[in-house]
Amino acid sequence: MSRPLEGIKVVEVAMWAFVPSAGAVLADLGADVIKVEPPTGDPIRGLVTGGLGETNGLNFMFEIFNRGKRSITLDLKLEGALDVLHKLLADADVFLTNLLPAARRSMSIDVDAITARHPNLIYAVGSGQGAHGPDAEKGGYDNISFWARCGIASAVTPAGQPYPVGMPGGAFGDGLSGAIFAGGIAAAIAQRAMTGKASVVDASLLATGMWAMQPGIVGSSLAGLEEMPKPGRLVLPNPLVNTYRTSDGRFVSLCMLQGQRYWPGLCVAIGRPDLATDPRFEKEPDRVANISACVAVLDEVFATGTLSEWRDRLATQDGQWDVVQKVGELASDESALANRFIQDVDYGDGRSLKMVSVPVQFDREAVTPQRGPELGADSDGVLTSLGYSDDEILDLKIAGIVF
Structure with a gap:
């Protein structure tokens, strides 16, 4: 299957998860994404998440957000490194970064410096709080800029809890923000193809969190409230939009927004037709x-039957419902498998890793993710493609510019 961004070259100078996840989406869609890493590598390579660091020789957090890329090491703090970067950018379509503004200025890779030399290049920058305002120079992570600041943590925390609920998993806001960022970059690629204009594309964790929370933001603003009410499951306006516990300690979630339409059928399915009248x-x-x-x-x-029993019984009525699953169950979810929403990535040496597919498909086919790169694995190949001789590459390594 041909992928829509084949022929597009992206140079990524970014770390951690938000902006690299955008690069991963672009790589899955066919772009040649060259990840420029410092000699020590992207720090996410050493991240321990959920008590799991490197398992079976794989750091899953690095892999999922850097799949399909090529890696070159380049110490942009050293004299001479910028020349290599500019050669990389000479025929690139996108420069993707999340370095803080001060760092980009000190390295001469800020917007003005790069676009002045490469006017046809799309400059894409991800930040914590956006390109303007008092926090434009400040860093951010998804658990603060996306989860805490956007009101999500407060909104999902039940009343009376002593502390806000944390994110449901590592890089939760990063992955969502990166996917949206990748969409904006793809739009800029299309705009340049149609008009010749190369844009500066900005995305931020704060903006994505606000997009996700806009019903609450708009609703509370209209009502003059700090946040929308938290009614609780016993005072919701529709009992058919609620979650119920089964006899084996699992849960089913009903979402029948047209309550009157589905109430009689539900009553029959649960064995209580009397409730309908x-x-x-x-x-x-x-x-x-x-x-x-x-x-x-x-x-x-619902407490009278097991989850398996309720699956069968609820399937006999037309209202919408589903099981509250645990993340580990998604690897065997029949719909996820049938649509290839999760795939096994083969590392060619007996190792494999399950990866979630990019959440769009083309011609009804899932895009196949690839493995992430070893640190600096492509340095020599990339430099050779730029015209560097073996001796020149050796000189770059001796100078510490390339690892």
């Missing part, structure tokens, strides 16, 4: 007026 619950206003009683009855009913 119970005067407390028969009509939508009745269920709203008696919401606590209705949820309590449904709690009792």
Whole structure:
């Protein structure tokens, strides 16, 4: 399958997860992404997440956000390194970075310096809080700029909890922000192809978090509130949009927004057709007026069967529902497997790693992810392609510019 960004060259000077995840999406879509790393490597190579560091010789956090890239080591703090970078950029389409503004200025790789020399280059920069305002020079990570600052942590924390709930996993906001960033870069590539204009593309963790939280932001602003109410499961306006516990300690989630349409069928499926004509619950206003009683009855009913039993019974009615799964179950989810939303990446030496596919498909086919690069694995090959001789490459290594 041909991939839509084949022929596009991206030079990435970035670290950790947010901006590299955008590069991973572009690489999956066919772009040649050359990752420029310092001699010590992207620090995410040594990151321990969830108690897991390098397992079976693979650091999964580095791999998932750097799959399909090529790696060259280049110490941009040394004299002579910038010449190599400019040769890399001479025929590149995109320069992708998340270095802080002060660092980019000190290395002469800020927007003005790069675009002055490469006017046809798309300059894409990811930040914590955006390119303007009092925090433009400040760094950020997804657990603060995306999760905490955007109100997500507060919104998902139940009332009365002593501390805000943390993110559900490492780089949770980074991956989402990177995917959106990649979409913006692809739009800039299309714009340049149609108009000749090369844009500066900005994305930030704060902007992505606000995009995700916009119903709460807009709603609370209209109502003059600090945040939207947290009603709790016993006072929701629709008992058919709720989560219920099964007898084996699992949960099913109902999301039947058209409550009146699905209520009679649900009552039959759960073995309580009498509830459909119970005067407390028969009509939508009745269920709203008696919401606590209705949820309590449904709690009792769902507690009588196992998750497996409820899968079968709920499948007999037309309302929308699903299982509250644990992340480890996604590797065997039938729909995920049928659509190749998760794939085994073969490292060619007996090792493999399950990776989640980029969340778009072309011609009804999933894009196949590739392995991430070893540190500096492509340095010699990339430099040779730029016209450097073996002796010149050796000189760069002796000078410490290339590792």
